[in-house]
Amino acid sequence: MISASKKIVLFYPRNHFGVQYHPWTWAPLPILAASAPLFAEGYDVALIDANVELQPLKLLLEECRGAALLGISCMTGPQIHFGLEAARAVRAAGLKLPVVWGGYHPSILPEQTSQNRFVDAVVRGQGELTMLELAGKVSQGEDFADIDGVTFTRGGETVSNPDRPVADINEFPRLPYEKLRNPRQYLNNMHVGSRAINYVSSQGCPARCQFCAEPLVYGRAWRAYKPDRVLADLEFLKSSLDVNGIMYFDSTYFVKEQRAREISVGMVERGLKLGWAANARAPQLGKFSGDTFDILKESGLWAFLVGAESGSESQLEAMHKDISPEDILTAARVASRHDIKITYSFIVGFPGEAEAEIEETWRVMEEVSKIVGEYNSQLHFYAPTPGNALYDKAARLGLKQPQSLEEWASFSTVAGSLPWMSKSFQNRQRQREFYLVYGYPSEWVRRRASRSLMRHAYVAAASVISSARCRRQFWGLPLDWWLLKGMRSAANPG
Ligand code: B12
Numbered sequence: 001m002i003s004a005s006k007k008i009v010l011f012y013p014r015n016h017f018g019v020q021y022h023p024w025t026w027a028p029l030p031i032l033a034a035s036a037p038l039f040a041e042g043y044d045v046a047l048i049d050a051n052v053e054l055q056p057l058k059l060l061l062e063e064c065r066g067a068a069l070l071g072i073s074c075m076t077g078p079q080i081h082f083g084l085e086a087a088r089a090v091r092a093a094g095l096k097l098p099v100v101w102g103g104y105h106p107s108i109l110p111e112q113t114s115q116n117r118f119v120d121a122v123v124r125g126q127g128e129l130t131m132l133e134l135a136g137k138v139s140q141g142e143d144f145a146d147i148d149g150v151t152f153t154r155g156g157e158t159v160s161n162p163d164r165p166v167a168d169i170n171e172f173p174r175l176p177y178e179k180l181r182n183p184r185q186y187l188n189n190m191h192v193g194s195r196a197i198n199y200v201s202s203q204g205c206p207a208r209c210q211f212c213a214e215p216l217v218y219g220r221a222w223r224a225y226k227p228d229r230v231l232a233d234l235e236f237l238k239s240s241l242d243v244n245g246i247m248y249f250d251s252t253y254f255v256k257e258q259r260a261r262e263i264s265v266g267m268v269e270r271g272l273k274l275g276w277a278a279n280a281r282a283p284q285l286g287k288f289s290g291d292t293f294d295i296l297k298e299s300g301l302w303a304f305l306v307g308a309e310s311g312s313e314s315q316l317e318a319m320h321k322d323i324s325p326e327d328i329l330t331a332a333r334v335a336s337r338h339d340i341k342i343t344y345s346f347i348v349g350f351p352g353e354a355e356a357e358i359e360e361t362w363r364v365m366e367e368v369s370k371i372v373g374e375y376n377s378q379l380h381f382y383a384p385t386p387g388n389a390l391y392d393k394a395a396r397l398g399l400k401q402p403q404s405l406e407e408w409a410s411f412s413t414v415a416g417s418l419p420w421m422s423k424s425f426q427n428r429q430r431q432r433e434f435y436l437v438y439g440y441p442s443e444w445v446r447r448r449a450s451r452s453l454m455r456h457a458y459v460a461a462a463s464v465i466s467s468a469r470c471r472r473q474f475w476g477l478p479l480d481w482w483l484l485k486g487m488r489s490a491a492n493p494g
């Protein structure tokens with residue numbers, strides 16, 4: 001089990017079962033962050049992103065030969081399945097290096113995760129310093145049983161060492177994007193820029209939403225890079241990869257108005273021309289000054305990304321979202337007034353959610369579309385993740401709770417697994433979304449329509465029908481929806 005080597009392998013499992021989960025290719029920030037102090041201390045680190053490799057397991061086995069430690073990152077969902085597959089392959093090849101797991105899922109369920117035979121230890125929460133200490137021990141051939149922030153199971157006994165105090169993230173070295181295999185493959189052509197990359201400038205979130213992982217893992221603390229650090233990182237991304245757009249992966253970016261302003265002022269002063277988008281909470285935007293919006297816009301802000309979740313006052317209250325439907329509308333108004341896009345994410349199918357509450361969500365989604373002049377929200381179905389009050393409620397309503405990491409590997413975070421969310425319910429919601437998509441066509445829908453005469457004619461007809469439906473609130477006789485489905489299955493037979 002113990003080896004004297006300064007080679008560490010970090011593996012980011014695939015995050016989808018079927019075809020590509022997402023239209024964009026994102027850099028694997030969780031393993032990149034965990035690797036930063038290791039590189040700085042002279043370790044030889046191999047970063048493997050199974051989402052982009054054609055033969056990730058072959059590569060993994062090659063890299064693990066002679067390595068001291070394998071680290072696997074995962075969130076709840078398919079990454080557990082593929083992480084286990086990877087650990088199994090390593091063991092099947094006779095490689096005995098310790099396999100350490102980190103990320104949100106292991107941090108929320110450390111004991112259960114550590115009880116799996118392909119898990120030698122779990123790193124809970126922030127990973128940089130724990131990983132560094134682990135690497136130090138195993139590369140010296142020492143045991144890691146006394147490291148803070150680690151949970152492990154040996155001889156049938158599960159031990160959770162004391163928490164490691166969370167460090168100031170400003171102390172950590174810059175994320176070493178250049179160490180990824182072919183970093184340029186992570187440049188995406190999207191709204192914020194034709195060569196956009198993902199980046200994270202903070203950790204945690206001060207809010208307390210009862211379906212979310214942040215309060216569980218980071219205890220409602222929010223730690224952020226200082227503006228100079230962010231600016232230096234942006235300069236690095238621009239000069240090394242010719243990046244022209246940034247997608248912030250922060251759970252919430254705009255917690256401190258002053259910090260957001262300083263970063264934007266710095267971008268303008270340093271001539272850092274970058275489009276960008278970041279997560280915000282709706283009530284924050286209602287409180288920002290006009291100057292702040294102006295400088296955010298001037299520095300290239302393309303859109304605020306806001307988790308609205310629901311338009312129902314009672315649902316928002318029940319999930320402790322600490323926002324009101326009015327906050328959602330106010331944020332849409334102020335963003336539009338300053339000519340900055342705002343995109344909301346809404347969720348339907350919460351455990352115990354009533355039809356009338358879902359109707360409220362549709363009402364707010366439509367109201368937002370009227371304010372911003374297009375539908376550019378996203379509709380999601382509730383996806384349970386462990387350790388929070390909504391998950392417990394889902395369990396009371398019949399959600400089958402996985403009891404082991406193996407069971408989590410086949411647990412679907414998507415709606416199909418929920419007893420109260422039938423296919424026909426989902427279909428009805430998708431139909432309603434379709435009416436907003438065409439009733440309030442976005443720039444993106446219009447641009448796609450211009451690609452062919454037939455598409456243009458379809459979008460024009462669907463828009464007329466859908467806007468009439470929205471005006472009259474009439475959702476029956478979905479001929480336009482059936483036509484779209486017919487066109488899609490003709491385009492993709494089988
Ligand atoms: C980007 C993202 C995605 C992308 C990932 C693509 C990619 N290549 O990055 C995609 C779109 C696939 C995705 C999907 C989902 N996501 Co997501 N996602 C995120 C997001 C916004 C950023 C992740 C990130 O890069 N973080 C930055 C890194 C640096 O932070 P970190 O992960 O915390 O890493 C630190 C520690 O965890 C630890 N660590 C992490 N890995 C490892 C490994 C080792 C070995 C060690 C030692 C330490 C360690 O050290 C790191 C540095 O301190 C996070 C929120 C967030 N801000 O983190 C949500 C988040 C991770 N997602 C979440 C959820 C719920 C989902 C979905 C289930 C949503 C859904 N409705 O389906 C799906 C999962 C299904 C699937 N297909 O996998 C939850 C996690 C919940 C959970 N129980 O796991 C989060 C936290 C959002 C939230 N606020 O609840 N997601």
Ligand code: SF4
Pocket residue numbers: 205206207208209212213214215251252281307
């Ligand atoms: S505001 Fe977003 S990131 Fe923060 S706790 Fe709520 S859902 Fe999680």
